[in-house]
Amino acid sequence: MHRKFVREGEVSPGVGFTADLVYYEGGHGIFNAPRHRHNFDQIRFIVSGDPDFGHGLEAAGGQSAFFPAGAHYGPEVIEQAEVLLIQWSPDWVTRAQHDETYSEMQKIGEFRDGYYVTVDAEGAEHRADGRNAVWENFMGRELTYPTPRYPQPILMNPEGFDWRPLNEGVSIKSLGRFTEDDVYVSTYKWDARSVLDLSPERMQFIWVSEGEVSIGSDTYGPRTVIFSDFGESVLVEAAEGAKVVSFGMPVPARASVHI
Template sequence: MEVVQTKEVPDKAILLKHRGDGLGFRDLFTGDPEDPMNNYYVVYATQKGFYSPVHKHNFDQFRFPIKGSISILPDLDVEEGELCYHPEGVKYGPQNDGPEERAVLVLQFGGASKQGYLNHSQLKGAEESLREKGGRFEQGKYFGPNANPSIPIDGFRAIWEEYTGQTMIFPEGRYGSVVNMKPAAYTYVQDKSNATISRKKLGVFSERETRAEVVKVVAGGSWDIPSEDATRVYWVISGSGSVDGQELKAESAGRLKPGSSATVICEGADLEILCFALPTLYA
């Protein structure tokens, strides 16, 4: 398993500015930019004031607030320790967060429609190109140089279409809204084959079986993670230990690429690990 200590990763300004300023990113893991089906982005995001209009994407994402709550819908704030799944093709927003400091783990990846994922580095040039053509971005919307000012389009959509040269066709939403999970309300279920681990299975999403769960490894215990075809991403919520000789502690992030396995050992306080399995889109 590849491990990154989030607290040691430097902050950087977000590359895309179509949603405005106020965001800082610590890049944890990225996929293959040459292969949209196997591309993804794992980032520790900080924000002080943020606004985004009602919009939707042609990719999936998870948000996990680590410090402070984040607004998702007019009647939904996602609190610390909750997990929000944003299905492709499903609207959310407006997001309107005040000046208080927040930190959020964000995972973005291609969804079951197989439209893949384009990262911020790929799209940055397209955003600059739209500005050079005389367009402008305002509160997350794009206004073309000759556009009717009352009919802007979503900023991300404009950038994506500029980059690809295609019209974005949103997949039909598989869910009626975002899915907000409250892990604290789940109970751990003992693993039948290993008495030192237990699981909170938070959800399995779409026909491509995107998965989210929390795994607990008790002090002195171990967890053998088998190989599988999917990319898997891990976030240590609490506890301490190691994986394949690398330190694990609160806010450690890990990644297993397809075909890889690992062994997690809990050497201190019980480890609680948020785990994701990305969909396999070529099968």
């Protein structure tokens, strides 16, 4: 498994995220991970391949999946695939924080097959989920899982959705909206030259899947990721035939009003 770092930062104030393009090799063994869960939400967009996320959740190229915090998934079996992976949480550990903690933990135990393995004074082996163990060591407290909003990941198949007009020249397949944070996944296509407005109320970003799109005077082709940060408005222009997949990150919580 190889990761190509895409971006890291904050979805909105206090909510950290990271985005990676993950490549799973073919012909050199199959990636396996045990059934597990996390305390953060995830979206996975399947660029290519047929990853198996366990318990009948078998995805295919062009599909997306929402992985709710606290929900179990796996065992994973993945070979010859590419996946765009987006993960976020208010208690996010940055890449630099993770790597430093990981290195320190290797002095005491071993990361193996998705687990962090230690041996006590009596010679007994203890296993913990690898990523969660890093989180606990960095935060200095025990990880508690949230009650999952959904019992398992939700797989979205765009072939099962109909196109609907969004504006003059652009059509949409609204694949899903999730949780009180209004996280969304949609697909857009241009039927004529037109503009898609990524509005400022949240971070949004798109994966260009077909054709070319333009931001101002710059033009981008397939396999480009374009971010529109919270508080920023980005106008995406394209001609007929262009297609993108769009991911809307959590809308920031609004302050309570006391009467």
